[in-house]
Amino acid sequence: GESVGLHLPTLSVQEGDNSIINCAYSNSASDYFIWYKQESGKGPQFIIDIRSNMDKRQGQRVTVLLNKTVKHLSLQIAATQPGDSAVYFCAESFSGGYNKLIFGAGTRLAVHP
Amino acid sequence: GAVVSQHPSRVICKSGTSVKIECRSLDFQATTMFWYRQFPKQSLMLMATSNEGSKATYEQGVEKDKFLINHASLTLSTLTVTSAHPEDSSFYICSAKRPAGGPNSGANVLTFGAGSRLTVL
Numbered sequence: 001g002e003s004v005g006l007h008l009p010t011l012s013v014q015e016g017d018n019s020i021i022n023c024a025y026s027n028s029a030s031d032y033f034i035w036y037k038q039e040s041g042k043g044p045q046f047i048i049d050i051r052s053n054m055d056k057r058q059g060q061r062v063t064v065l066l067n068k069t070v071k072h073l074s075l076q077i078a079a080t081q082p083g084d085s086a087v088y089f090c091a092e093s094f095s096g097g098y099n100k101l102i103f104g105a106g107t108r109l110a111v112h113p
Numbered sequence: 114g115a116v117v118s119q120h121p122s123r124v125i126c127k128s129g130t131s132v133k134i135e136c137r138s139l140d141f142q143a144t145t146m147f148w149y150r151q152f153p154k155q156s157l158m159l160m161a162t163s164n165e166g167s168k169a170t171y172e173q174g175v176e177k178d179k180f181l182i183n184h185a186s187l188t189l190s191t192l193t194v195t196s197a198h199p200e201d202s203s204f205y206i207c208s209a210k211r212p213a214g215g216p217n218s219g220a221n222v223l224t225f226g227a228g229s230r231l232t233v234l
Contacts, residue, residue: 008154036225043119043206043225044157089156100147101208101223103157 008087010108019077019111023090023104028071030092034101035064035075037086044089047075077109085111116140117209119226126197127234133193134229136207142187143209147223148180151204163190197233205229 013019025033031052036044050057050064050073057064063076073090087108091101116139126132136146144165149157161182162170169182179201181193190209194201206228 041204041228041230043208043227045225100159100162102159103149106156 008106008108010110012110012112013080015080015082015111015113017080019075019080019084019109021075021077021088021107021109023073023075023107025071025073025090025092025104026102027092027094028068029094030102031095032093033064033066033073034091034093035062035073036089036091036103037084038089038106039086044091047088080109080111082111082113085109115211115224117207117224117226119205119207119229121229122227123230123232125232125234128198129196131193131195132197132231133191134205134207134231136190136192136209136226138188138209138211138224141209141211143190143211144187145210146184146190147208147210148182148190148192149206149208151206151228153204157206160192194231197231199233202231202233205231 034049035047037047038044048059048062048064050066052068055066061078065074077084087106089106090104093101118137118139120135124132146163148160150160151157159172160175160180163182163184165184165187171177179195181195184190206226208223208225211222
């Protein structure tokens with residue numbers, strides 16, 4: 001079913017530290033995953049994606065890890081900056097879903113100077 | 114490229130009135146658009162899938178007569194909240210599916226709009 005968060009957990013980090021945001025997805029048939037960043041009052045912004053035939057993918061300052069065995073996804077942000085402060089969502093889809101994305105509960109990242 | 118525009122960005126209406134929100138793909142044709150609703154401090158909940166030229170597919174629990182979706186062209190989908198009530202107050206976000214192809218077909222083909230905040234008094 002749909003994943004709806006009643007509360008947004010918050011991860012507080014110091015500027016310059018690495019951040020790790022975790023997500024548990026619900027559908028074992030999901031084969032495509034995306035991390036989004038959402039700033040207050042705005043729509044989701046694409047960060048990085050990964051297909052189920054991979055377990056790791058790196059971008060600029062970000063890395064996504066996928067563990068299909070336990071249906072777990074993580075987003076690592078290196079050298080976290082104040083501009084990284086936002087709410088982060090993972091989203092899952094499967095080939096038969098015509099790119100219909102189901103969003104996870106979200107985590108608020110607060111970066112302190 | 115791949116810009117999706119939503120209008121209005123904010124709307125305040127009286128209880129019992131209807132409100133229309135537009136979602137436009139500005140530089141590509143979108144055969145499929147998705148509508149999400151987001152309550153404060155919560156995740157995005159998929160409401161419906163809008164397909165150009167056909168009826169929308171609604172997610173379980175979403176009232177199709179309450180949330181009317183029209184996808185009359187390849188660049189425009191509209192969501193009308195009929196007889197709005199305060200509990201309909203929310204952030205409504207659309208996404209549009211870009212034409213896919215090539216080795217990354219299906220990868221990141223969705224572009225999200227900036228959202229429309231509806232407040233029903």
